[in-house]
Amino acid sequence: MHGFTYTALFALALLMSLAAKFWLATRQMRHVAHHRDQVPPAFVGTVTPQAHRRGADYTLAKGRFGLLATAFGTLVLLGWTLLGGLDALNQALLDTVQPRFGSMAYQLALLAAFALIGAALDLPFEVYSTFRIEQRFGFNRMTPGLFVSDLAKNTAVGALIGLPLAALILWIMGAAGALWWLWAWVAWALFNLVLLVLYPTVIAPLFNKFEPLADAALAARVQSLMQRCGFAAQGLFVMDGSRRSAHANAYFTGLGAAKRVVFFDTLLQRLSPGEVEAVLAHELGHFNHRHVHKRIAGMFAFSLLALALLGWLSTQAAFFEGLGVTPNLQAPNDALALLLFMLALPPFAFFVSPVMAHFSRRHEFEADAYACAQASGQDLASALLKLHEDNAATLTPDPMYVRFYYSHPPASERLAALPAANP
Ligand SMILES: [Zn+2]
Numbered sequence: 001m002h003g004f005t006y007t008a009l010f011a012l013a014l015l016m017s018l019a020a021k022f023w024l025a026t027r028q029m030r031h032v033a034h035h036r037d038q039v040p041p042a043f044v045g046t047v048t049p050q051a052h053r054r055g056a057d058y059t060l061a062k063g064r065f066g067l068l069a070t071a072f073g074t075l076v077l078l079g080w081t082l083l084g085g086l087d088a089l090n091q092a093l094l095d096t097v098q099p100r101f102g103s104m105a106y107q108l109a110l111l112a113a114f115a116l117i118g119a120a121l122d123l124p125f126e127v128y129s130t131f132r133i134e135q136r137f138g139f140n141r142m143t144p145g146l147f148v149s150d151l152a153k154n155t156a157v158g159a160l161i162g163l164p165l166a167a168l169i170l171w172i173m174g175a176a177g178a179l180w181w182l183w184a185w186v187a188w189a190l191f192n193l194v195l196l197v198l199y200p201t202v203i204a205p206l207f208n209k210f211e212p213l214a215d216a217a218l219a220a221r222v223q224s225l226m227q228r229c230g231f232a233a234q235g236l237f238v239m240d241g242s243r244r245s246a247h248a249n250a251y252f253t254g255l256g257a258a259k260r261v262v263f264f265d266t267l268l269q270r271l272s273p274g275e276v277e278a279v280l281a282h283e284l285g286h287f288n289h290r291h292v293h294k295r296i297a298g299m300f301a302f303s304l305l306a307l308a309l310l311g312w313l314s315t316q317a318a319f320f321e322g323l324g325v326t327p328n329l330q331a332p333n334d335a336l337a338l339l340l341f342m343l344a345l346p347p348f349a350f351f352v353s354p355v356m357a358h359f360s361r362r363h364e365f366e367a368d369a370y371a372c373a374q375a376s377g378q379d380l381a382s383a384l385l386k387l388h389e390d391n392a393a394t395l396t397p398d399p400m401y402v403r404f405y406y407s408h409p410p411a412s413e414r415l416a417a418l419p420a421a422n423p
Pocket residue numbers: 282283286363364367
């Protein structure tokens with residue numbers, strides 16, 4: 001294929017994904033605005049008109065901001081690729097780092113510089129989102145000091161984990177021959193498995209405190225539930241989510257001995273003991289149905305395909321030239337190929353996201369059904385409503401938008417599915 005073919009394919013995917021994103025976002029905003037003043041019939045009596053309007057306003061504010069972020073992200077993507085940003089960065093590092101420190105240092109410098117510039121470009125959006133939008137709706141608890149310390153910690157953790165991993169992958173790319181992508185995939189898969197153990201036990205505690213449930217009566221109640229479900233007795237933690245945000249949540253994560261259910265303290269404060277038990281039962285449903293395993297298997301399959309594709313693309317000079325980069329003659333092209341691939345993939349992968357979202361929503365229904373069998377469906381329903389209201393999630397999303405983006409089914413669908421699961 002010629003360079004122009006790559007340019008055309010990339011431009012086409014970018015335009016189509018952009019059109020789809022704007023179409024979906026405007027649909028969602030129109031739909032939410034249209035239903036702003038009318039609580040849906042199923043929720044009349046349980047959700048106040050004020051709470052409903054607040055959910056609509058929050059969704060609209062995030063939607064408008066999302067459109068701006070998408071437009072900016074597209075400009076940045078074009079800047080890196082067709083407009084020559086990555087090429088310029090590459091040439092600069094090739095001239096300065098490569099002669100003095102060698103090929104590996106040059107390649108790592110390229111990856112690090114790219115990541116740092118990208119993070120710096122995203123920073124204003126993160127600041128605005130946290131200190132304007134979240135603040136305006138009363139969700140933000142983050143102080144500027146904490147924001148800066150998070151940023152520093154994130155950068156340090158990213159460098160500590162990212163640089164050795166990148167060095168390993170680059171070494172494999174250079175040393176393992178034509179099938180390097182298969183070995184790189186093995187390394188990547190192992191790294192992800194290790195991360196699933198390290199993240200909950202080592203990394204997350206750098207940012208938050210995780211403690212066992214303090215309330216003894218409640219603890220006894222959830223112990224018996226966990227025993228019934230065959231889950232490790234020490235697997236429930238309360239996290240001080242209130243340090244950063246008033247948003248409430250609970251999640252299930254980890255692998256093997258590191259698996260755990262995490263409740264945000266913000267959620268715990270709001271729920272009755274019965275509701276806590278029902279939410280925990282939902283999370284244990286994810287454990288029982290092995291949803292983490294299934295998600296990992298899907299991710300591994302996808303990354304194998306992606307790496308095989310990269311294995312082939314990285315040998316095509318036209319792939320580099322078509323996306324605005326001159327391949328190196330005197331240095332390895334591996335880091336360059338990785339970056340270019342990471343830039344070019346998302347517009348294509350966007351059209352796969354509804355499939356992921358579909359499976360994710362199905363897992364939520366399965367976990368809800370499990371929760372109804374192990375605990376009270378009534379309690380789960382009221383807990384879900386509280387979660388929705390506390391997070392100002394809209395009750396009236398656009399159905400098409402839901403299909404594309406929602407990892408969790410909308411409240412109306414989840415609640416409607418509960419009685420069937422709990423006869
Ligand atoms: Zn869930």
